[in-house]
Amino acid sequence: xxxxxxxxxxxxxxxxxxxxxxxxxxxxxxxxxxxxxxxxxxxxxxxxxxxxxxxxxxxxxxxxxxxxxxxxxxxxxxxxxxxxxxxxxxxxxxxxxxxxxxxxxxxxxxxxxxxxxxxxxxxxxxxxxxxxxxxxxxxxxxxxxxxxxxxxxxxxxxxxxxxxxxxxxxxxxxxxxxxxxxxxxxxxxxxxxxxxxxxxxxxxxxxxxxxxxxxxxxxxxxxxxxxxxxxxxxxxxxxxxxxxxxxxxxxxxxxxxxxxx
Numbered sequence: 001x002x003x004x005x006x007x008x009x010x011x012x013x014x015x016x017x018x019x020x021x022x023x024x025x026x027x028x029x030x031x032x033x034x035x036x037x038x039x040x041x042x043x044x045x046x047x048x049x050x051x052x053x054x055x056x057x058x059x060x061x062x063x064x065x066x067x068x069x070x071x072x073x074x075x076x077x078x079x080x081x082x083x084x085x086x087x088x089x090x091x092x093x094x095x096x097x098x099x100x101x102x103x104x105x106x107x108x109x110x111x112x113x114x115x116x117x118x119x120x121x122x123x124x125x126x127x128x129x130x131x132x133x134x135x136x137x138x139x140x141x142x143x144x145x146x147x148x149x150x151x152x153x154x155x156x157x158x159x160x161x162x163x164x165x166x167x168x169x170x171x172x173x174x175x176x177x178x179x180x181x182x183x184x185x186x187x188x189x190x191x192x193x194x195x196x197x198x199x200x201x202x203x204x205x206x207x208x209x210x211x212x213x214x215x216x217x218x219x220x221x222x223x224x225x226x227x228x229x230x231x232x233x234x235x236x237x238x239x240x241x242x243x244x245x246x247x248x249x250x251x252x253x254x255x256x257x258x259x260x261x
Contacts, residue, residue: 097171097172097173098132099175100128100138102139104120104180105179105201106180108144121177140164142156157202158215170228173231181236181237183210184198185197197212217243
């Protein structure tokens with residue numbers, strides 16, 4: 001004679017003697033559910049006898065209350081750490097001797113889109129705040145994920161360049177950082193020694209045009225007062241002379257020379 005024993009394991013065929021030995025290793029009462037009959041079996045061992053009792057299984061009450069469906073939030077490719085990147089920037093009248101303009105252009109809707117420019121802006125902002133103690137409220141960040149005047153269009157970038165140097169005084173430390181595409185175009189004004197103007201590309205440069213090196217010079221170099229320091233970091237192609245400065249450093253000769261315009 002064999003007996004079937006079920007307890008959340010595959011069914012085993014055991015003799016009565018084997019069954020008694022098996023029961024000695026388990027608690028005195030064990031339960032198993034018979035899915036087909038909807039009952040719960042209680043197996044007890046008493047004086048060497050196997051006693052089985054059954055009682056109807058309690059059906060779990062179904063919760064008929066429907067929860068409102070959560071609309072799936074739109075996932076942005078923008079890094080999470082950029083969520084509050086502009087929360088500290090406000091327009092205030094109080095001056096500070098440290099000010100920064102950070103532009104990261106990704107060209108998201110174009111085939112030539114860039115993937116690292118937004119991260120560059122995040123890292124630069126953290127560096128300025130944590131290492132060089134720039135006040136967050138005087139760091140202006142421009143990316144395509146912002147709104148209004150903080151979108152890096154040609155118009156907005158040129159206005160922000162003027163903001164950077166507006167009212168500057170001796171002892172001020174200014175930072176202009178740009179991460180994006182850079183190109184060059186023929187020098188139509190005939191004021192470049194190599195015959196080309198270096199440019200940076202705002203997000204709308206196909207419609208509005210590029211920003212020329214001579215424009216950048218006019219906006220943030222010429223207005224500088226004596227004693228003001230401008231740090232310009234441009235991570236773009238063709239950006240070696242993007243400020244259109246008179247003196248250019250020749251790293252081959254380790255010397256400065258005058259740029260012939």
